[in-house]
Amino acid sequence: MRKKFVIVLSFIMMMFAYGADKNIKGEDYKIQKITINNAREIPEATILSKMVSKKGNKFTTEKMIKDYKTLKELDYISDVKIYPKYYNEGVKLVVDIKEKENVKDILRKKGIVPISDRDNINKSIVIKEINFYGNYETPSKKLAKLLPLEIGGYYSNNKLKEGYRKLVESGYFRQITPDIEEVNGGIIIDFYFTENPIVKKVNIIGNTIYKTEEIKELIETKAKTILNYNILRQDREAIIKKYSQDGYVLARVQDMSLNKKSELDIFLKEGLVQDVKFQKMVTKQKGQRREAKDTILKTKDYLIEREIEIEKGKVFNINEYNRTSENLMRLGFIKSVKYEVRDVPNSIDSKEIILLVEEDRTARIQGAISYGSELGLMGTLSLEENNWKGKGQRASLSYEKSDENYSSFSISFSDPWIKDTDRISWGWSIYKNDYENDDSEAFNEIDTYGISANVGKGLTKNVRINLGTKFEMVETNPSKAYGTSPDGSTVEYYSDKYNLYSIYPSISYDTRNSYFNPTKGEFYKWQVEVGYASGEEASYFTNTTLEARKYHRGFTKNNTFAYRAVFGIQSDDTKESQRYWVGGSSTLRGFDGGEFRGTRKFTVNLENRTQFNDVLGGVLFVDAGRAWDYKGIDQGYQRDAQMPDKIAFTAGVGLRINTPMGPLRFDFGWPIGDDEASGMQFYFNMGQSF
Missing domain, CATH: 3.10.20.310 (membrane protein fhac)
Structure with missing residues (x-):
C-alpha cells in the first residue's frame, strides 16, 4: 500500500515538475504520437507493448497513470516520466525512461534482445517465425513479399532495416514497430502495425x-x-x-x-483567369532607375487586345497563350512575348495574367552600295516603318539605281487591319521602274509608271480575300529597228506606249509564324488578274497564279527547311513586254533576270536556313523551273520551249546578316547542266527570298 502511495505521489510531483500542456483542457483528444526517449537498449516495441495508451486511441489521464505505474514496476527500468503535449490537434505522449545499469543482462534473461546485440547477431541465428499484428486490411502474404527475410533463413540486421523501410514505403501504415524475441536458439520477428483508415x-x-x-x-x-x-x-x-x-x-x-x-x-x-493585362518587357540596366513610363508600349492597346486569345472568366490554357504569342509576333513588330501569373487578392482561385511584350525595331533607314551579276553596281536607299504611330500601319519609301541602266522608285502604305473593323485591310502604292535589258532586241528599254490600290477582308485568322487594282503607263523601245528570225526572215520592231488597267482578286491561307522570317507554317495564294492594255495590238488579257509555301524545323532548333512553288498561266493576248520572266534573285538564282520568258511558268525553290547567332545566318538552296510558250517577235530571245521541256536547275549558298538597318541577303547561285549559262551569279537584296 505504501509503495502504491509513493508511486502516485511521484507521478503527481512529476506532473507538476513538467506540467501538462496548457492547450490540453479536456480529454476529447486522440493520441497522435507516442515518443520514447532515452531507450538505448530496451526496444521501443517492448515499452509500447506494456502500455494501454495506444496511438489513435482517445487520451485519458487514467490510462496515462496506469502506464506510469506499469513501466515504473518493470525490472529493467529504474525511473520513468510520462506527460502529454498538444500536437497536431491531438496529444503527443512523451515517455522518458531511465534504464538500469545491468539492463542488458535483465533483458537477455527475459528473452528480449537488447538493441546493441542486434547488430552483432551472426548466421548461427535462424528466423523461427515472422508475425504481423494489426494489419486488418492488408494481407500478411502481401507484406511478407516486401521483406528480404524468410522463415528458416539466417537473420540479418541490415535486411531487417531494409524490410522495415519497404513496409514504411508501402504507405498503408501510420506506425510500424518491429520487435525480436529469442526462442530455442532462434528468433521470432514481430511487426506491430497501426493501419491508415x-x-x-x-x-x-x-x-x-x-x-x-x-x-x-x-x-x-x-x-x-x-x-x-x-x-x-x-x-x-x-x-x-x-x-x-x-x-x-x-x-x-x-x-x-x-x-x-x-x-x-x-x-x-484550376487557375481561373480574372483579367489579362499587358505591358512592355523591361530589362533593368545596372545603375538605372525604373520609371513608370518604362512599361508603356508604343503599340496601341487595341492592336494587342484583338490578338489575345486568352479568355477572361475561363481556366488558363497554355495553348491559348501560345496562339496569342504567335498572333502578336506575326504582326512583324513584336519580338517576343512572355507571361507572368499573379494571384488576385481575396480570391480563392482567380489569376491575373500579365503579358510582357518586347517590341522590335520598326523604323529602318537602309543605305547600301552593292554589286550583283544581274544589275551590276547598285546603290539603294530605303525608309521603312512597320508600326506607324503604334497603329500597325506600314509605310515605306525606296530608291534603287544601278550602272546597268536600272532604276526604281516606290512609295507605299498599308493598314493590315483597320481599327474597329472585322479584319478589313487596305493599301496603296506609287512606283516607277526604268529597265534596260541588253538581251532583248524588241524590248530593250521598258519604262513603267504605276499606281495600285487594294482592299481585303479576313474571313478567319488565316484566310483572307483581297481585291486589287492598278493603272500603269508603260513605254517600250527596241534596241534596233529589225530583227532576223532563225529562218532568215526579217521581223520589224516597234516602240510602244500604252496604258494598262487591271483588277486582281485573290484568296490566301496563311499560318506562318512570321511574315518576314518564318520558321514554321504554310502559305497558299491563288490570284486571277483581268485587264486591258492599249497601244500597239491593244487587247484584253487574263492571267492566274498559284503559289504555295511551307516552313518547318530542320536538323536543329536553329535550322529551318523552306519550300516554295509558283505556277502561272497567261492568255496569249498578253502584251509581250508583260509576259513572265524567270531567272534572277527571286526565281532561279544562277541565271540572269529574264533568262526564260513565256506565257507559262513554274518554279520551285528549296532552302535550308541556319541561324548561327543573332546576327549571322547561312543558306543552302536549290532552284528549278522556267517559263515556256513565249511566242513573241523578240529575236533576241532564243530559249523558248514547250511546257514542260528543258527545266532549268540551279544550286548555291547564301549569307544572311541582321543589321540595325534591317536584314541583308547575299546569294551565290550556279546553273546545273546548262552549257549556255554564263556561270556563277551573285545577288544582293533585303530580307529572306521568300
Whole structure:
C-alpha cells in the first residue's frame, strides 16, 4: 500500500515538475504520437507493448497513470516520466525512461534482445517465425513479399532495416514497430502495425474542366479501400498530368485529406483567369532607375487586345497563350512575348495574367552600295516603318539605281487591319521602274509608271480575300529597228506606249509564324488578274497564279527547311513586254533576270536556313523551273520551249546578316547542266527570298 502511495505521489510531483500542456483542457483528444526517449537498449516495441495508451486511441489521464505505474514496476527500468503535449490537434505522449545499469543482462534473461546485440547477431541465428499484428486490411502474404527475410533463413540486421523501410514505403501504415524475441536458439520477428483508415468516399472539389467521374477514373484511390499515402502522391501527379497535357498548366491539387466522415476530399485550383493585362518587357540596366513610363508600349492597346486569345472568366490554357504569342509576333513588330501569373487578392482561385511584350525595331533607314551579276553596281536607299504611330500601319519609301541602266522608285502604305473593323485591310502604292535589258532586241528599254490600290477582308485568322487594282503607263523601245528570225526572215520592231488597267482578286491561307522570317507554317495564294492594255495590238488579257509555301524545323532548333512553288498561266493576248520572266534573285538564282520568258511558268525553290547567332545566318538552296510558250517577235530571245521541256536547275549558298538597318541577303547561285549559262551569279537584296 505504501509503495502504491509513493508511486502516485511521484507521478503527481512529476506532473507538476513538467506540467501538462496548457492547450490540453479536456480529454476529447486522440493520441497522435507516442515518443520514447532515452531507450538505448530496451526496444521501443517492448515499452509500447506494456502500455494501454495506444496511438489513435482517445487520451485519458487514467490510462496515462496506469502506464506510469506499469513501466515504473518493470525490472529493467529504474525511473520513468510520462506527460502529454498538444500536437497536431491531438496529444503527443512523451515517455522518458531511465534504464538500469545491468539492463542488458535483465533483458537477455527475459528473452528480449537488447538493441546493441542486434547488430552483432551472426548466421548461427535462424528466423523461427515472422508475425504481423494489426494489419486488418492488408494481407500478411502481401507484406511478407516486401521483406528480404524468410522463415528458416539466417537473420540479418541490415535486411531487417531494409524490410522495415519497404513496409514504411508501402504507405498503408501510420506506425510500424518491429520487435525480436529469442526462442530455442532462434528468433521470432514481430511487426506491430497501426493501419491508415479506410476511405469511405472520394470527393472532388473545385473541378470545372473535367467531370468528377473523369477525375476519379484517373486515380487509384477508391472508396472502401485503405488510405495509402504513396498512392495518394501518384494520384496527385496523375491529376496534374491530365490538366497539363491538355494545356491547363496552372492547375494545382491544393489539398488531399480525410474529413471527419473518413471521406477523402481532393481540393483543386484550376487557375481561373480574372483579367489579362499587358505591358512592355523591361530589362533593368545596372545603375538605372525604373520609371513608370518604362512599361508603356508604343503599340496601341487595341492592336494587342484583338490578338489575345486568352479568355477572361475561363481556366488558363497554355495553348491559348501560345496562339496569342504567335498572333502578336506575326504582326512583324513584336519580338517576343512572355507571361507572368499573379494571384488576385481575396480570391480563392482567380489569376491575373500579365503579358510582357518586347517590341522590335520598326523604323529602318537602309543605305547600301552593292554589286550583283544581274544589275551590276547598285546603290539603294530605303525608309521603312512597320508600326506607324503604334497603329500597325506600314509605310515605306525606296530608291534603287544601278550602272546597268536600272532604276526604281516606290512609295507605299498599308493598314493590315483597320481599327474597329472585322479584319478589313487596305493599301496603296506609287512606283516607277526604268529597265534596260541588253538581251532583248524588241524590248530593250521598258519604262513603267504605276499606281495600285487594294482592299481585303479576313474571313478567319488565316484566310483572307483581297481585291486589287492598278493603272500603269508603260513605254517600250527596241534596241534596233529589225530583227532576223532563225529562218532568215526579217521581223520589224516597234516602240510602244500604252496604258494598262487591271483588277486582281485573290484568296490566301496563311499560318506562318512570321511574315518576314518564318520558321514554321504554310502559305497558299491563288490570284486571277483581268485587264486591258492599249497601244500597239491593244487587247484584253487574263492571267492566274498559284503559289504555295511551307516552313518547318530542320536538323536543329536553329535550322529551318523552306519550300516554295509558283505556277502561272497567261492568255496569249498578253502584251509581250508583260509576259513572265524567270531567272534572277527571286526565281532561279544562277541565271540572269529574264533568262526564260513565256506565257507559262513554274518554279520551285528549296532552302535550308541556319541561324548561327543573332546576327549571322547561312543558306543552302536549290532552284528549278522556267517559263515556256513565249511566242513573241523578240529575236533576241532564243530559249523558248514547250511546257514542260528543258527545266532549268540551279544550286548555291547564301549569307544572311541582321543589321540595325534591317536584314541583308547575299546569294551565290550556279546553273546545273546548262552549257549556255554564263556561270556563277551573285545577288544582293533585303530580307529572306521568300
